[in-house]
Amino acid sequence: MTVRRRTARHEVLVAGGGPAGAAAALALAARGRGVLLVHHPGGPPPVGEALPGAARLLLRDLGAAGSVPGEGHLACPGNRSAWGSSRVHAVDSVLDPYGPGWHLDRALFDARLRQAAQERGAVLAEGAVRSAERVADGWEVLIGQADGTSKAVRCRWIVDATGRRAALATRYGGARRCGTDRLVGLHLAVPAGPGDQGTLVESAPDGWWYSAPLPDGRLLLACFTDADLPAARADGLPDRLAETGPTRARVGAASLPPGGRRRTSPGWTGSAARGGPRRATRPPPSTRSPRRAS
Structure with a gap:
């Protein structure tokens, strides 16, 4: 070198x-x-x-609100969650004083x-x-x-x-925060149907599902679970999706690939106070995405 x-x-x-x-x-x-x-x-x-509408305040304080996020992202009009039952709870951005958020093109x-x-x-x-x-x-x-x-x-x-x-x-000597287990995320993208442009969180017996439209016209599906559970197998993702309610209805007639990509990250085990998701024993806040930017 x-x-x-x-x-x-x-x-x-x-x-x-x-x-x-x-x-x-x-x-x-x-x-x-x-x-x-x-x-x-x-x-x-x-x-x-996803980035919530309240981020407008932070971007304004940074002096970047004129160019960031800018064009190329998808508006997020609200969030829905079904936690512990088939009943869907919705939070519409029309009730948010900061307006709608964004589904980001992160790059x-x-x-x-x-x-x-x-x-x-x-x-x-x-x-x-x-x-x-x-x-x-x-x-x-x-x-x-x-x-x-x-x-x-x-x-x-x-x-x-x-x-x-x-x-x-x-x-150089810093210590990382360590969790007691290791959360994994299995994800795939399918063609997005018309209509709902918000985020959706749905609980499952062994974790939870998160779905959101992408700026490129696809729908992201992600299943979060523990690495030591059978649900962590990528080849069973379509079968587990078929057992969901609102998430499966959102996918509609879209054909699914045989499996999904697996991502492992100790950061996903963070508490809600630090911006990460909670475990499936308690629902995440319905007003934020259970995936965080880093």
Whole structure:
């Protein structure tokens, strides 16, 4: 690996170009700080995430409401839930003082937040933080780049916004919050039918279902359960879907693939106070998505 030794200096380095990192960089740059935002474009973006109307206040405070979320997303007019019975409880956005939310195109949403940070003066660098070493005036950080080279930068402060992995914090002594079990999500996308554009949460004996339309015209179906239960098998997803009520009705006559993709994340076991879903013993709030942005 070739290291470019011309060392740039910044006051703050933000590792992670998702919503948390971009918002941190935007807020710091708006206050006159010299910010380097390091974004590692790896893997597919999350899908099926919704942003509530109340986010308009946060985007306004960040000074990004004029461009974020912007066009390309799908309006979310409300949320429905069926928890412990077939009765569906609905919360319509017409009752929300902040208006409807959005079904996000996450790649587009994240890119616009990073652009807003750049417009406020932050410097964007694509790459991954390889190492960070304490020096007299702060940190020397090595950033690996797509062409195989690395560049060294110095900063006084580092913000770890790498998501649930907490890649930098754990590398240098930070402790991750650990759950007593491991929640998994099985998901697939089918053609969306006409009509309902809101989110739907439905409880099941071994977890819960979440469904939401996607900006590309498909409907996301996700089943959340514990990894040690039979329901965690991806090949049985269509059969379990057939046992649901409102969720199956929403799918209608759409043909289903034979299985689904499996994602495992300890972050999904978080409490509702931290923005994650609750276990199936209690329903999640009907006014937010049970998947969170990271």
